[in-house]
Amino acid sequence: MPGGAAEAFSGEWMAPWLRARRKLEGAGYGEAVCQSYARTSIVVAFEIGPEPAIDMADTLSAITIKSGRKAAAHFCEAAPVAARKLGSAPRFRTWLSLMQRFAALAPESIVPVLSRMTALMEELNVTQLEAWLLAGVRLSGVDVEKRLAFFAFETPEAARLLDRESKGIGFFEMDRRLRAYLCALFGVHPVIREAPPGRHDGSGRRSSFGEGFVQMPGHYRGVRGPEAEMLFRAALAHIGAHMRFGQGRFVLGQLKPLQVAVVSLIEDARGEHLAMAEMPGLRRLWTAFHVAEASGALTAESRFARLSRALIDPEFKDIDGWVRKGRDLFFAARDKWDDPQISRSIGNLLGNDLGQLRIQFNAKTYAVQPLYRDDNLGLWAFPEDGAPEDRSEILLDAARMTPNEGTRPPDTTRNDPETDQNTERVRPRAPDNPEGGVMVARHVEYDYEARVERPDWVTIQAVPPRAGPSGYASEVAQRYQQLIARITALVNAARVGRPERIRKQQDGETLDLDACIEAVRDMRSGIMPDLRVYQARRRQHRDLSVSVLLDTSASTGDPVGDVGVAIIDVLRDATVVLAHAMAELRDPFSIATFHSNGRDEVRYTQIKQFDEPMGRGVTTVLAGVRPGLSTRLGAALRETGARLAQQPTHRRLILLISDGEPSDIDCPDPRYLIEDARRAVQGLASQGINVFCVQVGQRNRETEERVFGRRNIVHIASIAELPEKLSILYLRLTA
Amino acid sequence: MLDGYMIEAEPYYRPTGNEVDLFSAAYQARLPVMLKGPTGCGKTRFIEHMAWRLKRPLVTISCHEDMTASDLVGRFLLDPSGTVWADGPLTLAVRHGAICYLDEIVEARQDTTVVIHALTDDRRILPLEKKGELVQAHPDFQLVISYNPGYQSVLKDLKESTKQRFCALDFGYPDPSVETEIVASEAGIDSATAHTLVEIARRSRNLRGQGLNEGASTRMLISAGLLIKAGVPLGEACTVALIVPITDDPDMRDALGNVVAACG
Numbered sequence: 001m002p003g004g005a006a007e008a009f010s011g012e013w014m015a016p017w018l019r020a021r022r023k024l025e026g027a028g029y030g031e032a033v034c035q036s037y038a039r040t041s042i043v044v045a046f047e048i049g050p051e052p053a054i055d056m057a058d059t060l061s062a063i064t065i066k067s068g069r070k071a072a073a074h075f076c077e078a079a080p081v082a083a084r085k086l087g088s089a090p091r092f093r094t095w096l097s098l099m100q101r102f103a104a105l106a107p108e109s110i111v112p113v114l115s116r117m118t119a120l121m122e123e124l125n126v127t128q129l130e131a132w133l134l135a136g137v138r139l140s141g142v143d144v145e146k147r148l149a150f151f152a153f154e155t156p157e158a159a160r161l162l163d164r165e166s167k168g169i170g171f172f173e174m175d176r177r178l179r180a181y182l183c184a185l186f187g188v189h190p191v192i193r194e195a196p197p198g199r200h201d202g203s204g205r206r207s208s209f210g211e212g213f214v215q216m217p218g219h220y221r222g223v224r225g226p227e228a229e230m231l232f233r234a235a236l237a238h239i240g241a242h243m244r245f246g247q248g249r250f251v252l253g254q255l256k257p258l259q260v261a262v263v264s265l266i267e268d269a270r271g272e273h274l275a276m277a278e279m280p281g282l283r284r285l286w287t288a289f290h291v292a293e294a295s296g297a298l299t300a301e302s303r304f305a306r307l308s309r310a311l312i313d314p315e316f317k318d319i320d321g322w323v324r325k326g327r328d329l330f331f332a333a334r335d336k337w338d339d340p341q342i343s344r345s346i347g348n349l350l351g352n353d354l355g356q357l358r359i360q361f362n363a364k365t366y367a368v369q370p371l372y373r374d375d376n377l378g379l380w381a382f383p384e385d386g387a388p389e390d391r392s393e394i395l396l397d398a399a400r401m402t403p404n405e406g407t408r409p410p411d412t413t414r415n416d417p418e419t420d421q422n423t424e425r426v427r428p429r430a431p432d433n434p435e436g437g438v439m440v441a442r443h444v445e446y447d448y449e450a451r452v453e454r455p456d457w458v459t460i461q462a463v464p465p466r467a468g469p470s471g472y473a474s475e476v477a478q479r480y481q482q483l484i485a486r487i488t489a490l491v492n493a494a495r496v497g498r499p500e501r502i503r504k505q506q507d508g509e510t511l512d513l514d515a516c517i518e519a520v521r522d523m524r525s526g527i528m529p530d531l532r533v534y535q536a537r538r539r540q541h542r543d544l545s546v547s548v549l550l551d552t553s554a555s556t557g558d559p560v561g562d563v564g565v566a567i568i569d570v571l572r573d574a575t576v577v578l579a580h581a582m583a584e585l586r587d588p589f590s591i592a593t594f595h596s597n598g599r600d601e602v603r604y605t606q607i608k609q610f611d612e613p614m615g616r617g618v619t620t621v622l623a624g625v626r627p628g629l630s631t632r633l634g635a636a637l638r639e640t641g642a643r644l645a646q647q648p649t650h651r652r653l654i655l656l657i658s659d660g661e662p663s664d665i666d667c668p669d670p671r672y673l674i675e676d677a678r679r680a681v682q683g684l685a686s687q688g689i690n691v692f693c694v695q696v697g698q699r700n701r702e703t704e705e706r707v708f709g710r711r712n713i714v715h716i717a718s719i720a721e722l723p724e725k726l727s728i729l730y731l732r733l734t735a
Numbered sequence: 736m737l738d739g740y741m742i743e744a745e746p747y748y749r750p751t752g753n754e755v756d757l758f759s760a761a762y763q764a765r766l767p768v769m770l771k772g773p774t775g776c777g778k779t780r781f782i783e784h785m786a787w788r789l790k791r792p793l794v795t796i797s798c799h800e801d802m803t804a805s806d807l808v809g810r811f812l813l814d815p816s817g818t819v820w821a822d823g824p825l826t827l828a829v830r831h832g833a834i835c836y837l838d839e840i841v842e843a844r845q846d847t848t849v850v851i852h853a854l855t856d857d858r859r860i861l862p863l864e865k866k867g868e869l870v871q872a873h874p875d876f877q878l879v880i881s882y883n884p885g886y887q888s889v890l891k892d893l894k895e896s897t898k899q900r901f902c903a904l905d906f907g908y909p910d911p912s913v914e915t916e917i918v919a920s921e922a923g924i925d926s927a928t929a930h931t932l933v934e935i936a937r938r939s940r941n942l943r944g945q946g947l948n949e950g951a952s953t954r955m956l957i958s959a960g961l962l963i964k965a966g967v968p969l970g971e972a973c974t975v976a977l978i979v980p981i982t983d984d985p986d987m988r989d990a991l992g993n994v995v996a997a998c999g
Contacts, residue, residue, distance in 0.1 A: 177990045180991075183946075184939060280998070281998055509803045509805040510805070511818065
């Protein structure tokens, strides 16, 4: 018996422990597994008590069955780590059941996860671990290879999601408030994007900016909590100062990388001082990040950091001659701070001094200090002709979310182009799909198993509408001539807001004669009269905006009946007729279509904007809609909701026209997207946006009602009737 | 009759341009005037000041959605012997020669506002349809309306036929230096603090249409200044008087809170 067992499993616990061991031995997992258990369960028992150590045997058994003996050995090694870190029996049990569940979900990935348990437990608690594991499973769908790569940290997503789980506050969480902050401080409205994932080498992740755009790191490595919030704010305020007080880019000319770095540094200080003159509180925000000390080795980098601090922090004293000179030059030029050229002249002087001191400067590894400053690429005009030098292209490319594998981040390549011809070339990658979607938004998605909304999970790509045959508009008008006429008549009847007379009112515009007569009669006969003798007229106003959302997944390409007409054709016709009705009613409405190809590609096409008149252009574009791909309903609803929410009307309605239930290629679990859509509908309802679904074709009552609620769905069995029914349905719905 | 509506003491008003002269000229010609501008920039204070300066009573009517024509012109009321007519505030001003100020006129429904049409052209009459009376306006009567163009513009706007009857004075937030002066004088604080408040307000106005419907108004700054004068620290005063009233959006509140920190 291993040493310590008698103390670990004293008294009544010895027998069940021995029983658990015998059971493992009897199960034929091999000698090594049993010995590992005997050894590590003692450690676990010492940490958090004998009972969970005995429970551990069952989990071990389950994992061995699912994933084999190697996994079992790893599990035995990971258990004491988890026990020590979690420190209590209930939490350890949660961990056990999580491991067992994970082994069932992804048996091949349990080994990489268990072997990293020490590192994972450093970053995450059990709940966060669960969220991360499930995210990994969800991300990879049924693709075992992809799953394994994720849990072995071979895909950048793994580290990114780990960051998100562990750090809590990233750019994503603060996006909106930071945008507002920047806009308020400097009155600038650049596009602000989070840097794409995949840059996890940890080297100098900095913010970056260019004409009208800003790119922010998703997280600053090692900065957490309130400090992270401050850092994001400091970084944006700094970029705002550049945008506000900069005057065009500097010409690179023959400058060496070292000089570029010094000029940028002076320009940083210049912008900050001008901003601080208006907003003195910014000094507090920025100085907090200047931590360089006036001691230590005098490398180029440390001098830069010290000069940066000396230029902003009046308390900071540095004896180094170069730093002092920089400081004196800068403050001597105080009166000329509004001219960017002083940055250039002071920077050149200082750069030359450093050059004469023969200070080594490695532009490849240099990262601007302190952390909140940007990479300064936005300050310089790079030559247009050379490929790798065109940094703005690189940045824009990155912003377009097409990370180029194996390329260093642009912020570390701040070398002089003349001296650095061997930089890896970065080329904007042609979009994979010929129809060129542009990433416009990311939405949450709800995971019913984990009961969490995963932030930033689904990417909406805006696909520009395509024009179809131009004859379509007149064709529809002809085909449905009678129907359109009938509906127009109906609409005209519905449109006139009927004035309604309300009698017996406490106050109103006119007296209600009947009530007056009664009151006078009562008074004369000595009865207390009813004083509600007024009448009022009230008019019913239509105050409603509608978004029509068309499902254009592959199934809508199925034929209807036998005349060579597809579902999509009928949907389209019905939408045109409905649009006529809505235009007559003067309800502001928009039309959009969607289909999806996994969570990274929910393709969303806005056919008609709210303020766009309904005309031939819209019809032609509608004619260009082609069916294809899948139905990621929740994401499309959230996107539509976000656009509709900006309409200033009392009622807001999403009218979804769909032919099937949600599904997508990366979601093997049919319930997942249904639950997500349900969540999306509920979320919209809480914002005062109603979702009404018109379901055509085959029906699955249970699913539909689960997603939309029984009263918010109508089923039209015969698709051919759709054009006729849809508009009338709409009138009834909005009356 | 309208003694209660006379303004005795001079209301503080710091002109930002030649609006006082323009308004006086319009009054001489008895032209109807429209005051345009965002909320809290001093429209109401201006008209009070002008009424005092011109020595006319001022009848102010705050318009609202449920307001009917009867609320303006008057209505029949019941008394023991039958019905009696009671003049509404507009009729009162028309009969007795006051300046009638319809505040935030877009709030009223369009069918209500058409009753002013006959008053605003050269007829200068107010027909009391229900009473069968045609009131000829008193020679001193003038109609003034205020109108906030940025405010829910899609849904609420003046009819074209109403708009075109008015001369308009455009009010904006004053220049920083003037606004500082106003805040310092109205709140009784030193001009350095007033300057900081104005800087904060200017930045909040950058957010107009970017998450806020309207930036912080001069009125709000004066409130914040009064709190500061009462001993409240700047940060808290701004939270109470500017940030919390202006928005319920946590992100906007956070951003504004940090704007205060940056300016203070």
